[in-house]
Amino acid sequence: MNFPEYSSPSSSIVFPFLLSLLMATGISDQGPLLIGLSSCLVAIWFACPILLRRGLALDGLNSLPSLLLTPLAVLLLANAFALPMMGMEHPLHILAVTLVASGLIALSEGEAARKRLILGVLLGAATRFEGIALGLAVVGILFSAGRPRLAWSILALLALGLGSYGLCMARLGLPLLPSSILAKSSVSTEAMGHDPAGIIGSLLNNTSVSLENRWGILSAVLALFLLPFAAEKSPRSYLAKATVAALAAHVVAGGFGAWGPFPFGRYEVYGVVLLVLAGFTYFAPDWRPCPLAPASRC
Numbered sequence: 376m377n378f379p380e381y382s383s384p385s386s387s388i389v390f391p392f393l394l395s396l397l398m399a400t401g402i403s404d405q406g407p408l409l410i411g412l413s414s415c416l417v418a419i420w421f422a423c424p425i426l427l428r429r430g431l432a433l434d435g436l437n438s439l440p441s442l443l444l445t446p447l448a449v450l451l452l453a454n455a456f457a458l459p460m461m462g463m464e465h466p467l468h469i470l471a472v473t474l475v476a477s478g479l480i481a482l483s484e485g486e487a488a489r490k491r492l493i494l495g496v497l498l499g500a501a502t503r504f505e506g507i508a509l510g511l512a513v514v515g516i517l518f519s520a521g522r523p524r525l526a527w528s529i530l531a532l533l534a535l536g537l538g539s540y541g542l543c544m545a546r547l548g549l550p551l552l553p554s555s556i557l558a559k560s561s562v563s564t565e566a567m568g569h570d571p572a573g574i575i576g577s578l579l580n581n582t583s584v585s586l587e588n589r590w591g592i593l594s595a596v597l598a599l600f601l602l603p604f605a606a607e608k609s610p611r612s613y614l615a616k617a618t619v620a621a622l623a624a625h626v627v628a629g630g631f632g633a634w635g636p637f638p639f640g641r642y643e644v645y646g647v648v649l650l651v652l653a654g655f656t657y658f659a660p661d662w663r664p665c666p667l668a669p670a671s672r673c
Contacts, residue, residue, distance in 0.1 A: 381547045386556060387542050389501040390462060390464035407462035414466035415450070415458065418473040421491075422449045422648075426655050432551060449651075454644050464502050465644055471499035471506060472645045475513060476614055476652045482520065483610035489525055492517075496529050504556060505645065507537070508624035512617045522609065578627045585626040590643060597650050598622045604657050614656055618649040 383515040390410075397406035426449065458466045474495030496513055499506025510533055517526035541551050585591035604615035625646060 383550060386504065386553065387467075387502055389498075390467065399556075406408075407457065408460070411458055411460070411462070413467040414470040418466070418470040418648075419449050419587040421473045421477045422652060425477060425652055428580075454647070465642075467502040467663045468499060468506065468645045469648050471495050471502055472509065473652070475499065475617065476649060479513070479516065479613040479617055480521075480652075480656060482517075492525070492530055493532065497532055500533055501536060503645070504552075505621075505625060505629060505642075507533070508628070509617060509621040509645075512620035512624075515620075516613050516616055525542050535620065557627075581629065582627050585629075591626060594622050594643070594646055594650065595626060601653055601657065611657075614649075614653050618646075618653045621649060622646050648657060 382546065394406050397403070397409065402409065410602065458469070472495070474491045478488040478491030478495055492513060496506070496510040500510050507648055510529065514526045514530050514533075517523070518530070544551055586595060598619050601615045601619055603617045605612055607615075625643065
């Protein structure tokens with residue numbers, strides 16, 4: 376740290392400010408853990424009804440084993456045991472993605488989803504730059520669903536938030552994108568250099584790297600299984616469309632395994648959450664509503 380020299384907030388816009396607020400209240404070392412655990416708990420709160428209402432049960436939807444094992448399944452599938460211990464912003468990203476998925480499912484079933492979609496999209500973009508792709512996918516889905524007012528509202532808030540961030544960085548003499556993004560994403564570097572040929576080359580290279588990585592291959596295969604649902608014109612296709620769009624954007628612009636041979640893919644964990652929730656939404660047998668997990672009314 377070179378106090379009082381300004382620096383950009385790395386890969387997350389909002390996370391450093393949350394840490395600063397906690398430090399101001401006297402919570403410093405435990406701040407990241409507190410944010411991580413609370414984010415995962417809230418994400419589980421919104422994810423469990425999705426799983427329970429889609430038939431995840433051992434001895435019936437009202438069974439005690441189902442109620443106990445469903446949160447455990449979410450913890451394991453979302454890597455929520457490991458993420459809070461890393462002290463980074465990824466649990467917040469999981470929360471944002473879960474809010475978006477819950478909102479899209481509610482929208483497809485004719486339930487209220489406005490608050491969840493707005494909060495999920497804005498939190499996702501503010502937490503990780505990858506969240507912008509999912510947010511734009513949600514905007515497109517809302518336009519196609521005949522919800523232009525909500526779509527324009529989210530798009531305007533997204534543009535206002537990101538524009539304010541960019542203006543703040545410019546006034547401080549900092550680049551629009553932080554150095555961590557420019558170092559990891561060749562697409563961003565080429566885009567900042569206004570090189571169309573370089574952008575296309577980077578997109579092709581990222582796609583190649585992703586499809587050479589085992590997690591990239593697995594995600595691509597699972598996304599292919601969702602394509603028939605995403606191609607439907609019915610409301611139930613909303614979550615499939617968003618999941619396929621987000622994973623495709625990560626494959627071509629992010630790149631699975633592009634940032635080193637990490638044994639734990641923390642950058643891709645949001646895609647795992649989308650795949651898990653989409654999998655239970657479209658492939659869980661014996662679909663029926665569960666009285667113990669009613670749809671949220673927010």
